[in-house]
Amino acid sequence: MTTPWSHSRKTGNTARRVAISGCGLVTAAGNDLDRFWSALMSGRCFIGPVRHFSAPGVDPLLGAEVPSEDLPTGTDPDPQPGRCTQLAMAAVERALADAAQSGTAPKRQQAGIVVGTTLGSERHVARLNDNWLSRGADAVDAALLERVDNHRIAAEIARRHGFGGPVLLTTTACSSGNAAIAWAYDLIASGEADLVLAGGVDTLTRLTYCGFFRMGALSRTVCRPFDRRRDGVSFGEGAGFLVLEELEAARSRGARVYAEVAGYGLSNDAYHVTAPEPSGDGFARAMLQALAVTGTGAKEVDYVSAHGTGTAYNDAAEARAIRAVFKDLTRSIPVSSIKSMIGHTNGAASAIEAIACALAIQHQAVPPTAGLSEPDPECDLHHVPGTGRSQPVDTCLNLSAGFGGLNICVVMKRIRRTGP
Numbered sequence: 403m404t405t406p407w408s409h410s411r412k413t414g415n416t417a418r419r420v421a422i423s424g425c426g427l428v429t430a431a432g433n434d435l436d437r438f439w440s441a442l443m444s445g446r447c448f449i450g451p452v453r454h455f456s457a458p459g460v461d462p463l464l465g466a467e468v469p470s471e472d473l474p475t476g477t478d479p480d481p482q483p484g485r486c487t488q489l490a491m492a493a494v495e496r497a498l499a500d501a502a503q504s505g506t507a508p509k510r511q512q513a514g515i516v517v518g519t520t521l522g523s524e525r526h527v528a529r530l531n532d533n534w535l536s537r538g539a540d541a542v543d544a545a546l547l548e549r550v551d552n553h554r555i556a557a558e559i560a561r562r563h564g565f566g567g568p569v570l571l572t573t574t575a576c577s578s579g580n581a582a583i584a585w586a587y588d589l590i591a592s593g594e595a596d597l598v599l600a601g602g603v604d605t606l607t608r609l610t611y612c613g614f615f616r617m618g619a620l621s622r623t624v625c626r627p628f629d630r631r632r633d634g635v636s637f638g639e640g641a642g643f644l645v646l647e648e649l650e651a652a653r654s655r656g657a658r659v660y661a662e663v664a665g666y667g668l669s670n671d672a673y674h675v676t677a678p679e680p681s682g683d684g685f686a687r688a689m690l691q692a693l694a695v696t697g698t699g700a701k702e703v704d705y706v707s708a709h710g711t712g713t714a715y716n717d718a719a720e721a722r723a724i725r726a727v728f729k730d731l732t733r734s735i736p737v738s739s740i741k742s743m744i745g746h747t748n749g750a751a752s753a754i755e756a757i758a759c760a761l762a763i764q765h766q767a768v769p770p771t772a773g774l775s776e777p778d779p780e781c782d783l784h785h786v787p788g789t790g791r792s793q794p795v796d797t798c799l800n801l802s803a804g805f806g807g808l809n810i811c812v813v814m815k816r817i818r819r820t821g822p
Contacts, residue, residue: 420586420646423657423660425464425660428641429747443767450466451464465606485639491562493642497644511564511595513600515600518580518750520576552652568598574804601641601753622771625746626742629774635746662814664815666689669807678719681722682724696815704736704795705797708720716803733784739782759798763816799811
């Protein structure tokens with residue numbers, strides 16, 4: 403197999419075009435695309451008290467939790483399925499069903515899977531560890547390694563749905579969802595696959611809460627990206643998966659196409675394990691590379707889906723990067739962060755945000771940043787506060803950044819119909 407991250411740069415205009423023909427998700431804002439989009443456009447915040455586990459010492463314990471009634475049941479034959487696997491399987495089933503709603507169902511035997519996650523099965527590991535420490539080694543599941551390895555998430559999807567192509571799992575911290583989409587793009591653009599299921603999944607975990615609490619980066623209220631009063635990140639959980647197909651193959655089976663994944667840009671801050679490089683230079687380079695690779699002019703961009711975590715350093719650095727890329731156009735290009743509503747879902751974040759971009763193109767509207775009422779002067783952008791806004795949307799940039807300065811920008815475009 404050719405090394406990932408290569409094809410779109412080497413083949414240029416000869417690369418095959420990549421279409422989004424299906425979307426599926428599970429989030430605190432809903433597990434139905436219409437319900438999810440309506441919730442985003444209303445600007446409703448789903449961040450509240452976490453009910454289904456505790457994190458001693460972290461007070462208040464807030465997050466955007468998937469409601470128990472929305473938690474999938476019967477999606478995993480394992481009598482003790484990990485929550486991460488449950489969420490991933492449910493989102494995958496919805497994405498595949500969505501892709502099959504129009505035209506004939508896509509072929510799967512040679513299809514691929516790329517899953518992005520940060521901690522994956524960590525919560526299941528913690529539960530097994532608790533059993534060990536409280537009840538002894540005999541209380542630990544004999545199938546321990548089968549249950550907790552992160553590869554199981556992707557492998558289980560392949561087994562359940564008969565995907566016989568490449569099955570991959572990637573973790574680039576909080577940019578893992580975009581990394582999965584970028585890797586899938588290369589597999590299709592190069593001709594190594596005609597269809598790839600790509601996305602991300604993560605759950606709320608004690609480890610995440612404890613780590614960010616100790617760093618002083620955890621919000622004590624709710625996430626308010628770019629607001630002067632912001633006090634940190636709020637976490638969420640969920641999964642988002644997209645069915646990506648070679649465009650002509652999607653058209654030949656009569657599929658509905660949400661948008662085209664036109665390409666992506668990658669960079670690394672090479673600065674710090676957790677903190678973003680203050681000038682935003684690394685983030686800007688990822689955006690500029692994405693625009694150059696896809697032949698997209700700055701004037702063509704209609705919406706920027708920001709990483710927008712609500713931390714002082716990230717928001718300011720990201721705003722500087724956006725201003726460096728768009729210069730005089732900055733005040734005319736809408737920017738928002740849906741983390742203000744569904745929290746930061748870690749490895750699932752940029753995959754769910756990619757679905758939001760696809761829906762923005764479909765509905766010709768952009769979602770807001772909830773809770774944004776006093777923009778920080780350091781974050782001087784064209785914000786969308788309050789509720790969503792109808793407007794033409796042909797091109798979106800989906801921005802993501804992970805610990806270690808792992809920046810990924812994915813370009814998504816509306817496919818205009820030609821001919822009768």
